[in-house]
Amino acid sequence: MDxxxxxxxxxxxxxxxxxPPGALAYSPEQAAxxxxxxxxxxxxxxxxxxxxxxxKAGGVKVCxxxxxxxxxCEGLFGRKLVxxxxxxxGKGIYRVYVEGAVPIEREIYxxxxxxxxxxxxxxxxxxxxxxxxxxxxxxxxxxxxRDTVExxxxxxxxxxxxxxxxxxxxxxLTQRMVRTLQGCYRAFxxxxxxxxxxxxxxxxxxxxxxxxxxxMTFDDNALFxxxxxxxxxxxxxxxxxxxxxxxxxxxxxxxxGNIGCIVNxxxxxxxxxxxxxxxxxxxxxxxxIGGGATxxxxxKAFRLVLSDKSVxxxxxxxxxxxxxxxxxxxxxxQALREVQVDVPVIVRLAGTxxxxxxxxxxxxxxxxxxxxxxxxxxxxxxxxxQNDLSQNTKVxxxx
Ligand code: GDP
Ligand code: MN
Numbered sequence: 484m485d486x487x488x489x490x491x492x493x494x495x496x497x498x499x500x501x502x503p504p505g506a507l508a509y510s511p512e513q514a515a516x517x518x519x520x521x522x523x524x525x526x527x528x529x530x531x532x533x534x535x536x537x538x539k540a541g542g543v544k545v546c547x548x549x550x551x552x553x554x555x556c557e558g559l560f561g562r563k564l565v566x567x568x569x570x571x572x573g574k575g576i577y578r579v580y581v582e583g584a585v586p587i588e589r590e591i592y593x594x595x596x597x598x599x600x601x602x603x604x605x606x607x608x609x610x611x612x613x614x615x616x617x618x619x620x621x622x623x624x625x626x627x628x629r630d631t632v633e634x635x636x637x638x639x640x641x642x643x644x645x646x647x648x649x650x651x652x653x654x655x656l657t658q659r660m661v662r663t664l665q666g667c668y669r670a671f672x673x674x675x676x677x678x679x680x681x682x683x684x685x686x687x688x689x690x691x692x693x694x695x696x697x698x699m700t701f702d703d704n705a706l707f708x709x710x711x712x713x714x715x716x717x718x719x720x721x722x723x724x725x726x727x728x729x730x731x732x733x734x735x736x737x738x739x740g741n742i743g744c745i746v747n748x749x750x751x752x753x754x755x756x757x758x759x760x761x762x763x764x765x766x767x768x769x770x771x772i773g774g775g776a777t778x779x780x781x782x783k784a785f786r787l788v789l790s791d792k793s794v795x796x797x798x799x800x801x802x803x804x805x806x807x808x809x810x811x812x813x814x815x816x817q818a819l820r821e822v823q824v825d826v827p828v829i830v831r832l833a834g835t836x837x838x839x840x841x842x843x844x845x846x847x848x849x850x851x852x853x854x855x856x857x858x859x860x861x862x863x864x865x866x867x868x869q870n871d872l873s874q875n876t877k878v879x880x881x882x
Pocket of ligand 1 (some may be wrong): 527534590613640682695
């Protein structure tokens with residue numbers, strides 16, 4: 484899960500990282516008011532969206548008066564900001580953050596990521612941060628400083644000093660830099676983050692080190708133990724299909740094909756998608772309904788898959804270990820009775836209580852296509868979808 488810049492700054496500040504004074508606003512009037520409250524004569528207005536690249540896309544503006552802030556905000560609120568990270572549909576602007584402008588001397592890049600290869604938290608830093616960081620990492624890969632944290636002992640001050648030295652930080656500011664690095668690392672660990680990024684971390688003309696931008700991403704599987712982080716979720720920034728799934732405790736990723744998949748277990752879901760492709764079809768989604776799939780959960784999954792209008796056949800593939808085939812079968816029957824399903828449904832069940840499951844499907848009197856192996860199920864799904872297509876074509880030709 485991602486959070487907004489202002490939220491990440493609040494978290495980092497609570498761990499001792501210095502940030503400029505700022506305030507959040509939900510309207511142009513409020514933004515102008517917030518600027519007057521903050522004081523000073525120069526501010527930066529920043530669109531709060533879950534994506535980087537806002538500066539280049541016009542989402543970060545320096546303003547010299549409250550009137551200018553008001554005008555700038557009128558051009559931001561309600562608009563979709565399209566940056567190189569949002570995709571063409573962009574992300575809606577419903578909040579802006581107003582900050583006192585800072586005299587920037589140097590812009591540094593600082594990132595903490597979970598490095599799966601070394602199984603460590605990795606620190607990535609560059610003396611040349613700011614908006615061109617992608618170009619720098621491509622053109623001058625050697626200028627990037629990397630270090631990993633040994634989890635048993637945590638981030639050591641000597642490592643922080645070493646990073647500060649490599650970045651060419653003024654020795655008088657080394658202690659501040661150590662504090663900043665330690666603060667980011669502690670925030671990362673404390674809240675089970677998978678990424679903390681400060682770009683730019685700036686050195687100011689008056690010798691301060693400030694996080695001018697901040698991004699944090701959290702491990703969804705650990706959110707249950709951080710309710711204060713879960714609360715920061717902003718659905719306006721998510722793919723509506725995926726957030727509906729998350730609300731229902733299902734793990735869903737939308738794709739571009741036409742065969743909807745309802746599967747238990749991420750590995751089996753991947754294998755199902757591969758088999759559909761092998762059989763000549765294209766999956767419409769990845770959907771893992773998880774371990775204990777009750778009939779209600781299966782029905783929810785059907786509604787979710789059918790909410791995607793490009794779905795022309797549904798393949799249910801369940802290998803019941805913890806799951807029970809009879810429950811899944813009941814769920815399929817319940818869903819087909821409750822939800823209007825006007826596409827072919829192919830069901831393959833294996834594992835615990837498979838006979839009971841098959842019986843429930845057979846006795847339901849519903850037009851469910853049954854299959855015993857995954858290959859057979861995928862071929863039938865692709866066949867049913869192609870059949871459906873040719874029938875539709877015939878209808879269209881006849882009229
Ligand atoms: P991003 O483009 O989404 O990463 O947004 P940032 O928050 O990083 O802002 C983009 C750029 O705006 C930064 O790299 C800075 O150069 C500039 N910027 C942000 N805040 C200030 C500020 O307080 N003063 C000045 N002069 N520039 C700022
Ligand atoms: Mn940035």
